[in-house]
Amino acid sequence: MIRPGGATHTVLLRPFTDDEPPVTIPRDPAREAAERELSDPRYHQNDPNLLERALDRLWEWIGDLFSAASGAAPGGALGLVVIVIVVLLLVAALWWRLGAPRRSPTTSPHLFDDRPRSAAEHRASAEAHAAAQRWNQAVQEQMRAIVRSLEERALLDERPGRTADEAAADAGRTLPDHAPQLVDAARSFDDVTYGGRTADESAYARLADLDRDLERTRPALGAAAQGAAE
Template sequence: MGPTGGAHRAAPVLWRADGTPPVTVPRDPAREAARRELAKRMYHENDPGLVRRALNAFWDWVGGLLDSASSATPGGLVGLLVIVLAAAALLGALWWRLGTPRRTPPSSAALFEDRPRSAAEHRAAAEAHAAQSHWSQAVQERMRAVVRALEERALLDVRPGRTADEAAIEAGNALPGHADRLRAAARDFDDVAYGGRSADEGTYRRLAALDDDLARTRPRLTGSSPAAVSNTRRGAAG
């Protein structure tokens, strides 16, 4: 039928140069052959490694998360950035104002943990820490010096396992004029030693001043510790 007829002209068949017909491969076997060919190592020598692919996937996820957050935030990405910076500034201000979060110890631990030392030795250790601006260690050593000095003056019984709070209460009975300062010093000691807070120079200077004032203060015998009363009586009998 002519070119203007209703039937379509068949596609020409291309023959090889040697006159043999071309090789035709069905679709599915051809796809499998192509897959095996592309799976060869030579085609993947420059592919990113496992770590790189994992990082790319992670950053794609972060980018999608930020895009979703920015689309839901007034002002888009700029508005999201302003909110994040405001939150960071608020947290920084709270941290600066309140300091390290206080962890309340389950119970007060013993004041002295190592071999017995004199009040003078504890004071020397405190001053050495203070000279290096190690205020937390200086506060702990100075509080130990305060309690040891009261024991050396027989205003407190020498009792292993005594806590700073117990020492402050007992010493306050013999030295009522310093009872409040003694309790405050015990709280500072507990906060630093067991509560996770950091001391500063002002805390140490207040404790050092208390130590000096206690050394110049005469005890009140009425209601004082049994050791102080017994020591006074022995002195009077002599």
């Protein structure tokens, strides 16, 4: 070797001889030694944890799925995006048109499910709920006040276990001019009682107005007699 300034330095390496072959390690012990070395925690300090590995696998699967779908869709990835947007718009349109899915009834379908109360008591209860802005309960009590009032006036027969729909249908035959409003009132009662819907002030106001209107209504004698007979 030539050093700066022209000086030289020679390094002598002792060569292997036939009497001293290179040191070798058998395959199995070498593998075991390498595994022991790699199992040292120092080599795994920055490895991803179980959650990170699972998320990596998930994203890989989503990427593969998207790639396969874009390859099958007309127009490739852009076509797939358009299809997804169209599907989302259809779902939104159906949701807006049909409303939230209704839950299965969880209570008795009977209109009255507690001790008998007068129409005045039901009205007072409805007004108290309305004052507290508990519109669901206000709608329920107002519908009960309407039906009880018709029973007290003998425009409806007192029938245990009657539903709101049955009461509206029976009262509509006695008071045909108010049949559509009675059906709407029964539907509002069913929506908040069994359908999982939420009432508002306007829903309560419609039933309260109907109740006052029915109080002022005097049915024809023929219609009243026919309703009592049925």
